[in-house]
Amino acid sequence: MSKMMSALLSLLLLLGPAVPQETHAGSYRLSFLYTGVSRPTDSLPSFQATAYLNDQIFFHYDSESRKAIPLDPWSQMEGIEDWEKESELQQARESIFMETLQDIMDYHKDREGSHTFQGRFGCELRNNKSSGAFWKYxxxxxNFIEFNKEIPAWVPQDPAALITKQKWEAEDVYVQRAKAYLEEECPAMLRRYLQYGKTFLDQQDSPSMSITSHRTPGEDTIKCWAIDFYPRDIDLHWNQGGNTVETEVRGDILPSGNGTYLSWVSLALSPWRPRSTLFCHIMHSTLDQPLVGQ
Structure with a gap:
């Protein structure tokens, strides 16, 4: 499944980051990322759905397994969800989702090439009160279409979306169901999940620092690692003479595989930038003072 996730995260769309961003202190988010492709590959099935609790993957479903599979630590929690029913729900959503992708391709009269349809929806709680919801494709x-729960209605952002809007609004009950899902059902599910896993979402893990070096003909590179930190938000940089070095290369913030994250920043050395004058600074919400090392 790791290959599938890597391929999914590589899709560059306007829905925002594939991995949900850091929530504010005291807030929790349940969100879903759906992706359908017209030309699946070995690493990217025709449809997959990933659920997140804050920035932690809760469960994953795809058209090959046709099962909603919880990931650790959620898989260890008995009773958090009926996974057989969840699988049936995702199967039904897959059918609607892929039918919509075909409708869009028919509208554009384009069956050639590879096409991608992606949706993100979910809700957020702050201090146990609903503080936001979203649903867009x-x-x-x-951008294709987005649900506005205040109207309520699906708002097209593409000519082809007018057909989708007509199908989805053919019966008013479907608009009301979407509104009820965002305002009632999603927050209720999130509250229930928090009864099981709030401790994991509230975890605080301070980063550790590691500095490595690599030599190639004509250039030496040093790399500063921030390892095993949570929450996800972090700042790390090389400092020289009290100033941030602007020529550094930053790595992505990546999952460590144990519920924490890692990241790095590298810097090419030169005769006018000796290593003895360089310091790595790491700042994180769990630290009273920055980590500094060289």
Whole structure:
């Protein structure tokens, strides 16, 4: 499944980051990322759905397994969800989702090439009160349609989305169900999940620092690692003479595989930038003072 996730995260769309961003202190988010492709590959099935609790993957479903599979630590929690029923729900959503992708391709009269349809929806709680919800879709990297729960209605952002809007609003009950899901059902599910896993979402893990070096012909590179930290938000940089070095290369913030994250920043050395004058600074919400090392 790791290959599938890597391929999914590589899709560059306008829905925002594939991995949900850091929530504010005291807030919790349940969100879903759906992706359908017209030309699946060995590493990217035709449909997959990933559920997140804050920035932690809760469960994953795809068209090959056709099962909602919880990931650790959620898989260890008995009773958190009926996974057989959840699998049936995702199967039904897959059918609707892929039918919509075909409708869009028919509208554009384009059965050639590879096309991607992606949706993100979910809700957020702050101090146990609903503080936001969202539901939107993109096609081939462009905003397609979004649900406005205040109207309530589906708002097209692409000519082809007018057909989708007509199908989804053919019966008013479907609009009301979408509104009820965002305002009632999603927050209720999130509250229930928090009864089981709030401790994991509230974890605080301070980063550790490791500095490595690599030599190639004509250039030496040093790399500063921040390892095993949570929450996800972090700042790390090389400092020289009290100033941040602007020529550094930053790595992505990546899952460590144990519920924490890692990241790095590298710097090419030169005769006018000796290593003895360089210091790595790491700042994180769990630290009273920055970690500094060289």
């Amino acid at each position: 993109a096609y081939d990297g462009q």
